Structures are given as structure tokens and as C-alpha cells.
Amino acid sequence: MKAALLTRPGFIEIKYTHDPVIGPEDLLIKIKRVCICGSDNHIYNEGIIAKSDVVLPFILGHECSGEVIEIGKNVTGFKKGDRVTVEPSSFCGKCEFCRSGRYNMCDSYRFLAAPPDNQGAFCEMISHDYHNCFLLPDNMTYEEGAIVEPLAIIVQAFEISNFKVNDDVLIHGAGPIGLLALMLLRAMGAGKCIITDLNDYKLNIAKRLGADFTINVLKNNVVSIIDSLTNSSGIPVIFDTVGMSKTLSDSISTSGKNATIVVIGISDDKASFDIVDLICKMLVLKGTTDFVNCFPKAIRLIENKKVEVMSVISHYYDFNDLNIAFKNMNTNPQTIKTMIRFD
Numbered sequence: 167m168k169a170a171l172l173t174r175p176g177f178i179e180i181k182y183t184h185d186p187v188i189g190p191e192d193l194l195i196k197i198k199r200v201c202i203c204g205s206d207n208h209i210y211n212e213g214i215i216a217k218s219d220v221v222l223p224f225i226l227g228h229e230c231s232g233e234v235i236e237i238g239k240n241v242t243g244f245k246k247g248d249r250v251t252v253e254p255s256s257f258c259g260k261c262e263f264c265r266s267g268r269y270n271m272c273d274s275y276r277f278l279a280a281p282p283d284n285q286g287a288f289c290e291m292i293s294h295d296y297h298n299c300f301l302l303p304d305n306m307t308y309e310e311g312a313i314v315e316p317l318a319i320i321v322q323a324f325e326i327s328n329f330k331v332n333d334d335v336l337i338h339g340a341g342p343i344g345l346l347a348l349m350l351l352r353a354m355g356a357g358k359c360i361i362t363d364l365n366d367y368k369l370n371i372a373k374r375l376g377a378d379f380t381i382n383v384l385k386n387n388v389v390s391i392i393d394s395l396t397n398s399s400g401i402p403v404i405f406d407t408v409g410m411s412k413t414l415s416d417s418i419s420t421s422g423k424n425a426t427i428v429v430i431g432i433s434d435d436k437a438s439f440d441i442v443d444l445i446c447k448m449l450v451l452k453g454t455t456d457f458v459n460c461f462p463k464a465i466r467l468i469e470n471k472k473v474e475v476m477s478v479i480s481h482y483y484d485f486n487d488l489n490i491a492f493k494n495m496n497t498n499p500q501t502i503k504t505m506i507r508f509d
């Protein structure tokens with residue numbers, strides 16, 4: 167099959183490699199659409215992610231959908247021709263974490279296109295455990311199917327956020343994850359939705375998607391604006407999709423009493439924030455990674471048009487033009503999310 171091999175940082179070569187081997191519990195999936203994730207871009211540029219070195223050549227891509235073209239002998243509930251989206255995780259199912267429903271903490275946890283594995287979805291076919299594949303409802307396209315994964319990230323963040331109806335929310339970052347968070351929080355009955363970024367183009371999109379207030383952090387003081395927007399009572403629920411020291415300290419400073427701050431974005435920053443605020447406001451600070459049992463919920467949110475996921479797609483490229491797609495993502499400030507087509 168043809169695969170997009172990252173052979174050195176910043177350079178992908180489309181080459182022929184061996185077809186994937188299909189195990190008894192696997193589906194062989196012909197890839198139709200893949201979205202580029204921020205983590206793909208990080209690996210593309212740096213050849214390293216979350217402190218793990220990447221073994222080259224590396225096949226990027228984990229936000230994908232496709233058509234089932236072959237099924238393993240123990241598979242039930244799927245047939246050839248089914249349209250599916252792929253939860254990129256795999257796990258042992260037996261350890262303490264798996265058995266208590268926290269499989270994203272499994273000691274043997276693996277993820278498509280994440281080290282130590284070097285196999286992702288930017289290729290013609292993948293083989294994947296059928297337990298982690300989900301049928302697309304008839305009214306969902308392959309394109310929507312490829313955005314289930316980032317929405318699932320937000321579903322999990324939402325579920326641990328202690329959000330209550332009418333809570334005001336602050337979202338750091340108007341990239342795809344921040345915009346998906348905004349749309350989900352609106353759908354769930356959020357009060358005032360405030361979103362920060364340093365890019366006015368993205369903030370304008372946030373406004374169109376329902377943000378009540380947008381703050382450009384390069385031009386404004388987030389803490390004083392939120393102080394006046396909330397009459398000094400602070401924000402009860404904060405989603406940090408950036409994950410830098412500045413956004414974390416702004417979150418701590420702008421949070422209300424007993425607020426929950428969920429950190430979704432990741433950077434190499436070492437954080438610095440006001441410990442007095444953390445203690446005296448009895449804040450809840452949570453990190454979240456990937457998802458547990460969130461795919462079915464994310465699919466239903468899209469199926470029922472609760473979250474218009476296609477509004478985060480800004481660019482489309484063909485599989486053969488992956489280098490151009492990454493180049494655009496790295497140089498064009500109007501890139502939100504990029505979708506790669508395979509036919």
C-alpha cells in the first residue's frame with residue numbers, strides 16, 4: 167500500500183510499504199479521511215512529542231475514518247462495506263486501570279501515531295481492533311467521522327469539569343479544540359462563554375460560533391477584563407486548550423471559588439501560578455488525556471447536530487499533498503483544522 171512516511175523532520179515521502187497484517191479481532195480499514203492534529207504537526211516539525219523520541223520513518227495521523235474492507239475471524243457486529251471511525255487507542259483490558267474503566271491510564275496503552283508505535287493513518291489501509299471502531303450513522307459523512315476524535319477529547323474534558331447549567335466558562339485557545347469546546351459548552355447550556363487567543367481571525371470565528379466575549383491576550387489584560395465581566399466573582403469552569411504557564415496562571419487568577427480548571431493543551435512549559443489562589447479558593451485543577459468511552463457520545467453529538475464540527479475545518483488537501491498541508495498549517499495564521507482526502 168501507499169503510505170506517507172515522515173523520513174526526517176519537516177519532510178514526508180509517499181512510498182509503497184507492506185500492507186497491514188489483520189489479526190482475528192481486527193478490521194482492515196481503507197482510509198477515507200484524516201484530520202491533522204496539533205500533535206501530528208509537532209512530530210512533523212520536531213521529530214519528538216511529549217518527551218518521547220520518534221523512530222523514523224513514522225506514519226502520522228490518528229483522527230480518521232474509513233471503509234471496512236476485511237474482517238478478522240473473531241469480529242462481530244461489522245461487515246465489509248461498513249463506514250467507521252476509529253478510536254486510536256489500544257490497551258490490555260486486564261490491568262487495574264483497564265478493569266476500573268480508566269483504560270487511558272493502562273500501562274500498555276498505545277495510540278495510533280504515538281511513540282513507541284510509528285504507525286498512523288496517513289496511509290491507504292490500517293488494521294485496528296474492532297472493539298475500538300465505531301459505525302458511522304447514515305447521516306454522518308466520512309469527514310465528520312474524522313472529527314469524532316478531537317470532539318471526544320472535549321467530551322471527556324467536559325465530563326470531568328463539574329460544569330453546571332448556566333455556569334460562565336472561560337476557554338483558553340480558539341484553535342480546533344477550543345472551538346469544539348465552545349460549541350459543546352453552548353449546547354450544554356453554558357452562561358457567558360469567554361474565549362482567549364492571540365489571533366484575531368480565530369477569535370472572530372469563535373464569535374461566529376457563539377462566544378459572548380473574545381479576548382486577544384496580546385492586546386488586553388485577561389485578568390482585569392474577567393474581573394469586570396464577572397463582578398469580581400470569577401469563572402467557575404475553565405478549559406485550557408493551550409497548556410502554557412501563562413494560560414494556567416491566568417486560569418488560577420480568573421477562577422471563582424471552588425472553580426474547576428481542566429488542562430487539555432500541552433506544552434513544554436514549567437508552570438508558575440499563585441498558590442494562595444489555589445488554596446484559598448479551593449480550586450480543582452485537572453489534567454486530561456485522550457478519552458475513555460467518549461466516542462459513542464461524540465458520534466451522537468454530531469449525528470444529532472448538537473455540535474457543528476465541520477465549522478472547524480479550514481483547509482482540505484489530497485493525501486499526495488501532505489507536505490503542502492503541513493507547510494500551510496505552519497505558515498498560514500488562518501488555519502484552524504486541516505482535512506486530508508484519500509479519494
Ligand SMILES: [Zn+2]
Nearest residue numbers: 203229315316
Ligand atoms: Zn488528535
Ligand SMILES: [Zn+2]
Nearest residue numbers: 258261264272
Ligand atoms: Zn490495561
